[in-house]
Amino acid sequence: MSPALWSHMTTSLNTWTAQIRAGDARAISRAVSAIENRTSEAEALLQLLFPFTGRAWRVGVTGAPGTGKSTLVDRLAAHYRSEKRSVGIIAVDPSSPFTGGAILGDRVRMQGHAGDEGIFIRSMATRGHLGGLAQSTGDATLLLDAAGKDMILVETVGVGQGEIEIVRLADCTVVVLVPGMGDDVQSLKAGLMEIADIFVINKSDREGAAAFETQLTAILQIVPERDGWKPPVVRAVATKDQGVAPLARQIALFREHVTKSQNRQARELAYWKEWLLRLIETRLVDRVLGDRAGSAAFEKLATEVAARTKDPYSAAREILSRSRV
């Protein structure tokens, strides 16, 4: 890069950084797009923004489809706005970019907060099959943190491994359940118990809510406390704005608990390890397969494996030997 171009880029990056720090929604939105597309500008920008991060509190909200997560997140955001706290919402959409669901969803959701500059809402979707969604989401939370948002709400669909990776990047994880979906108690144990800091039973005006709460509380009894915190259960009917203030209170209590905890440093370290791992994984695959020669070798070897003239383990070794890792 020529010194002139470099100087130009640096100047424009500095302007961009300043706009983001001032909370300019367009500048933030452009940065999220850069993060999604993993441009080199995004990385340079995030490096400049990093020193201004660490003030926000990031809440991950997850649960199966149909549990009413979006409504709950919207109401929680409105609650924080009523306390004059600024809010950033990232809705992680595992669908392909072709459905267009993400952008439509943003538009519908923004209407409820039209004209409010204290709230920023954005969906993020997967680009291509190279994954990296957890990492992009992490980058976006850093961005919103540097942009001065007090509370960052990260909403993810599902409770699969991908979502667990995403919510691990939050400071506090809220798992949303609804009565009548939990007939499969075994499935409740799978993964959720390890990640939930707070449980919400949404749609708790439904039949069977009390029985469901009893069942959930009974399961929680036998789960060992982590770091002195026992996940509370909050009953809510998000559509009627019920249980939203109690949820906000539990989130605040958990924040206080973590802040005072002796394990705070260990927690922070574990957090950044997870974060670094995602980043390294994404970068490694980009480097090995991202260039022309890499993708050509990949194409050729995949063809040989598909024809069964080569086994996949030997094929992987050949690609890896090219890259001298």
Place this chain on the structure above:
Amino acid sequence: MSPALWSHMTTSLNTWTAQIRAGDARAISRAVSAIENRTSEAEALLQLLFPFTGRAWRVGVTGAPGTGKSTLVDRLAAHYRSEKRSVGIIAVDPSSPFTGGAILGDRVRMQGHAGDEGIFIRSMATRGHLGGLAQSTGDATLLLDAAGKDMILVETVGVGQGEIEIVRLADCTVVVLVPGMGDDVQSLKAGLMEIADIFVINKSDREGAAAFETQLTAILQIVPERDGWKPPVVRAVATKDQGVAPLARQIALFREHVTKSQNRQARELAYWKEWLLRLIETRLVDRVLGDRAGSAAFEKLATEVAARTKDPYSAAREILSRSRV
């Protein structure tokens, strides 16, 4: 390795391979454990087994918790057994190994098929945070394929990105839904439409099943056909064994469709690309962070990032520069 030790290892690997090909359940189970723990033996074994793969048909079954996937998979397995076809079941459990849920689940589930050597059931869980579950699952399906199983059923919880990666490794993907969870039509679109070859509406004796089917069918009308296949909708009540035979029929029809398809080769290639990518990702991270020096550097840099004396992007670059990728 000394020539004597090498010869001993090769002999024992050859014996193991022979036992697996003969369908010996203990040998298969030991191999799944080796795959889970990513031992070097596992890779050597899979290389030996690869030439004997390609005969089985792999069906991925996914859906949110509480949709009754396990029951459906069990009944489908029983159906195939009544046709004298051998079956392998891999239940992918995203929970940590500490819950012990997987092994307990296996025992409970095996009881229904006690003494039947034509069926093999095994759960797989995540080991550590290095991921790679999709890749291990893929390895396990190759193993069961080489072990002569005619039908391999891969069951995953949830509909997140992690699960999508896992079911992409199957030949046919069945998405299980239940009436009353789909109030959130948007969530139904997210990701599922792209991966489903067949939809099952389970618990279809519930109220609202007909309306739900109408809604789903309406959505499917506007989704473009992929490769001349329009995903059918099968109504089922797995607990009453209803809809299981129709599901098996649709799976057979889809197999016929794919076998005759002009895009078969493109499909196979896409499959192996996905597969290779997972393998490379896992190996790359293992190589960069798997040794003592790598994990020490990782530890040190994560500590610096947690203390905010270094930004994560610079930290990742330092680790990557160590490995000369």
